[in-house]
Amino acid sequence: MKKPIVYITRKIPNEILVPYQDSLDFRMWEDEETPVPRDVLLEEVKEADGLLCLLTEKIDRELLENAPQVKVVANMAVGYDNIDVGAALEKNVIVTNTPDVLTETTADLAFSLLTAAARRIAEANDYIRAGKWDHWSPYLLAGSDIHGKKVGIVGMGRIGESIAKRAKGFGMPILYHNRSRKPSAEKDLGATYKEFDELLREADFVVSVIPLTPETRRMFNKDAFRKMKTSAIFINVSRGGVVDEKALYHALNENTIHAAGLDVFEEEPIDANHPLVKLDNVVCLPHIGSASVETRTKMLKLCMDNLLAVFSGESPITPVKNP
Known part of the structure; x- marks a missing residue:
């Protein structure tokens, strides 16, 4: 029996593939760093039965129309704003x-970014590398305390709750905003629900963990930054599109807010000359x-298990439903 063909849009370690080779036939873009060109992807999907993709690939209606045999798209991410889920479901994909x-690892990074922004860690590292450390003074590269400060988490999903657990260890009062209240977070973590504007006004750290949707696009805009404390630090580990980057730049440059830690941007990779990088x-x-x-x-293994489940006639482990 012919094995289903799975196209993988980036080079991944062979040891990931070996356990699945008896059941699946793999074809792969053989570059670890550069995304597969659009024209190559459109050609490859013509014969593919399945697709393992990254956020860098736009899985839109055009691509799906070009992929008559594709039964499943396994996205190596929690977010799926790179995929037209509605078009996929129309085609029974x-x-x-x-x-x-990835919940705990992303929460680790979010809290590390919060710490780095508050204590000016990257700036201090650059200071030494530039040969500037020739003295000591009481306020040399002095940052902001973290312990005891209020953290405001926007998006209390799995990652938001894991960030809250870390904040609790630092003795930080936890505020949160979410589409619906989370009684478990309030009971177990002592989190306090706040309307969005209230959270912005009260939090010392505002952490975005919301998905990118039409409702959340540029949710953090000029008005949002103006409502924050001038000492507030903004952290984004969700999607770049939830932030109006021009508004954020002006807020930081004009001291409307104090600092920011960003893992995501509207256009990725971000250019080294982007205004935010210069601050x-x-x-x-x-x-x-x-x-x-x-x-x-x-x-990657979860992607593989999802692909294998579908081609074995079973239900996928982590399906995405039409939002």
Whole structure:
């Protein structure tokens, strides 16, 4: 019996593929760093039965119309704003994602970014590397305390709750805003629900963990930043599109807010000359929220297990439903 063909849009370690080779036939873009060109992807999907893709690939109606045999798209991410899920479901194409396995790792990164922005860690590292450390003074590179400060988490899903657990260890009062209240977070973590504007006004750290949807696009805009404390630090580990980057730049440059830590941007990769990169009070990361060896391996294996389940006639492990 012919094995289903799975096209993989980025080079991944062979040891991930070996356990599945008896059941699936793999074809792969043989570059670890550069995304597969659109024209190559459109050609490859013509014969594919399944697709393992990254956020860098736009799985839209055009591509799906070009892929008559594709039965399943396994997205190596929790978010799936790169996929037209509605068009996929119209064509009876199953879409899967990778929730849960990256929750704790992304929360680690979010809190690390919060710490780095508050204590000016990246700036201090650059200070030494530039040969500027020739004295000591009481307020040299003095940052902001973290312990005891209020953290406001916007989006109290799995990752939001895991960030809250870390904040609790630092003795931080936890505020949160979510589409619906989370009684478990209020009971177990002592989190306090706030309307969005209230959270902005009260929090010392505002952490975005919301998915990108039409409702959340540019949710953090000029008005939102104006409502924050001038000492507030903004952290984004969700999607770049939830932020109006021009408004954020002006808020940081004009001291409307104090600092920011960003793992995601509207256009990725971000250009080295992007205005936000030039600001000393911003820590920028290249979308590495889940980037630990252990977690990325788990994500790939979950993609493979989803593909195998579908081709074996079983239900996928982590299907995406039409939002």
